[in-house]
Structures are given as C-alpha cells and as structure tokens.
Amino acid sequence: MKQYFLYQLNLFLLACSFFTRLPMASNICYSPSKMRRSGQYFPLVGWLLALILSLFFSLLLPVIGLLPSICLLMVLSILLTGALHEDGLADTSDGIWGGHTTERKLEIMKDSRIGTYGTCALVLVLLTKFVLLWELAKHQQLLLALFVAYPLSRAAAISLVQDMSYVSNRLPTSGSKSEPLAKPFKSKTLLFVLASGSLATLALPLMTIIYLVLACSLLRFWLKHWLNKHIAGYTGDSLGAAQQLQELLIYLILLANLPTQGLIQ
Structure with a gap:
C-alpha cells in the first residue's frame, strides 16, 4: 500500500513538474511510461493551482x-x-490561421516566435478572462469559479487524447515534450480524470451543472472537428489552446447562471 501511494505521489509530482513552474523535489523518478501515466493527474494540478490562487486572492482583496x-x-x-x-493558444492560432497547408500550419506552430494571429488571440483571451473574473468576483463567485474551471478545463482538454491522433507522431522531427502524454487513457483512468476534473461542480445548482456539461461537451466536439480539419489531429499546443477556451467557456456559463446575491462594490 505504501509503495502504491509513493508511486502515485511520484506521478502527481511529475504532472506538477510538467504543467507548472512550482519547485519540485529533485528525486522525482522519470520515465516516458511514468510521464504518460502522470497525465491522469492533470485535473488535480488544476485543483492545486486553484487552491494557491484562491488563498492569494483572499489575502490581497482586503x-x-x-x-x-x-x-x-x-x-x-x-x-x-x-x-x-x-x-499553446498563441502557437495554435498562428499556425491554423497563418498557414495554407497542414504541413505549413504545423511548421508555424513549432516556431517559437509569435505572430499577429497569436498576439490577437492571446490579448483577447486574457482581456475576456479579466472581465469574466471581475464580474464573478463582484458576485462573490470567483473562488468557486476557480475550483470549477481550473480542474474541469484541464480534464476536458486532455480528454482529446482519447480519440484523436497525435500529429507529432507523423512528423519526421518528432520528439515533442508532450509526446509521452500522447496515449489514450484506460477506461478506469479516463473515469478518474473526468471525476476529479468535475468534482467541484457538485457545489453548483443542478441546472448549472447540466449547462456546463453540455457546453464543455459541445466545445470539445467542435475543437476535435476543427483540429482534425486543419492539422488532422492534435499537438501539445492545441491541448493548451483547448484548456484556455474551455476555461473561458466555464466562466461564461457560471456567469450566466449566477445566484441572486449582493455585489462587492
């Protein structure tokens, strides 16, 4: 039992080391297979980030x-x-809107420089996120929104690996840092990803949960169709873009279904 716990803890720390810049212990055990299994903890990384951000906001607000x-x-x-x-959002925007062929789109996405499309996407998403968080905070719903959006958007994004092709596997210059994560989950693991990602929604009214499930599912369906159309699969960058779009959508749904209560002036 102890060995199992330590193994799972190592996977979680691997996920934190990949998806965050939090300082990690130097003795984390890495292998491509462990890195692949650590993807199941992507939503839990969202929980950790939401906790840190909630404490930070609560201390600053007064x-x-x-x-x-x-x-x-x-x-x-x-x-x-x-x-x-x-x-990932910026690179995906540059690639998909800046190239005319699949090969050219992928080439642009691999370029570390940011272009007009990426800049516009980044500015608009950050601006929209600021406005939505502001409105949620005025209605005293910001902390709950963080605990819903951070895990759920990550679960929805990484679920794309389940039924899409990893594009970099078909490129001669493979070796992306996301490649170890590009394997479908087993059914039990996928259930854990979805459950851990959606746990905070249980604090919401039933109709809000239904709207969230429908909205996130529709956006996932559209992203899958959109990415398959343009690059015939997904990349690590496109998963980042999916997370950002899902996060915005979750804030929008929560804002549209706010309970009636006083505003923070």
Missing part, C-alpha cells in the same frame, strides 16, 4: 481591492504555469 487583486491573480496564474497553455 488590502488592495478588487481590480488590482484580479490583475495580480492572473499574473500569478501565468507565473505558476509558465504561460504553458497561453503559449
């Missing part, structure tokens, strides 16, 4: 007020993840 606290919350979120998902 001191500096609402708007500065939300701004610094977003800054900390990017620092904690190393802008991993935002980078």
Whole structure:
C-alpha cells in the first residue's frame, strides 16, 4: 500500500513538474511510461493551482481591492504555469490561421516566435478572462469559479487524447515534450480524470451543472472537428489552446447562471 501511494505521489509530482513552474523535489523518478501515466493527474494540478490562487486572492482583496487583486491573480496564474497553455493558444492560432497547408500550419506552430494571429488571440483571451473574473468576483463567485474551471478545463482538454491522433507522431522531427502524454487513457483512468476534473461542480445548482456539461461537451466536439480539419489531429499546443477556451467557456456559463446575491462594490 505504501509503495502504491509513493508511486502515485511520484506521478502527481511529475504532472506538477510538467504543467507548472512550482519547485519540485529533485528525486522525482522519470520515465516516458511514468510521464504518460502522470497525465491522469492533470485535473488535480488544476485543483492545486486553484487552491494557491484562491488563498492569494483572499489575502490581497482586503488590502488592495478588487481590480488590482484580479490583475495580480492572473499574473500569478501565468507565473505558476509558465504561460504553458497561453503559449499553446498563441502557437495554435498562428499556425491554423497563418498557414495554407497542414504541413505549413504545423511548421508555424513549432516556431517559437509569435505572430499577429497569436498576439490577437492571446490579448483577447486574457482581456475576456479579466472581465469574466471581475464580474464573478463582484458576485462573490470567483473562488468557486476557480475550483470549477481550473480542474474541469484541464480534464476536458486532455480528454482529446482519447480519440484523436497525435500529429507529432507523423512528423519526421518528432520528439515533442508532450509526446509521452500522447496515449489514450484506460477506461478506469479516463473515469478518474473526468471525476476529479468535475468534482467541484457538485457545489453548483443542478441546472448549472447540466449547462456546463453540455457546453464543455459541445466545445470539445467542435475543437476535435476543427483540429482534425486543419492539422488532422492534435499537438501539445492545441491541448493548451483547448484548456484556455474551455476555461473561458466555464466562466461564461457560471456567469450566466449566477445566484441572486449582493455585489462587492
């Protein structure tokens, strides 16, 4: 039992080391197979990030007020993840809208430089996120929104590996850092991913849960169709883009189904 717990803890720490910039112990055991299994803890990484951000926001709010606290919350979120998902959003936008063939789109996505499409996507998403978080905070729903959106958006994004092809496997210059994660989950593991990602939704009204499930499922369906159309599969960058879009959608659904209560002035 102890060995099993230590093994699972190692997988979780591997997931944290890949998906965040949090300092990790130097004795984490790595192998491609362990890295692949660590993907199941992507939603739990979301839980950890939501916890850190919630504590940070709760400490700042009484001191500096609402708007500065939300701004610094977003800054900390990017620092904690190393802008991993935002980078994926920018690269995916540049590639898909900047290339005319699948090969050219993938070539652009691998380029570390950011272009017009990526810049516009990044600015618009961050601006939209700021406005949504501001509105949620005014209705005293920000902390709950973080605990719903961070795990659920990550579960929805990584579920794309289940029934899509990993594009980099078909490229001569394979070796992407996301490649060890590019394996479908076993049924039991997929159930754990979805359950851990959606656990916080149990604190929501039933109709809000239904709207969230439908909305996230529809966005997943559209992303799958969109990515298959343009690059015939997915990359690590496109999973980052999926996470960002799912996070925004979750905030929108929560905002549209706010309970009636007083505002924070």
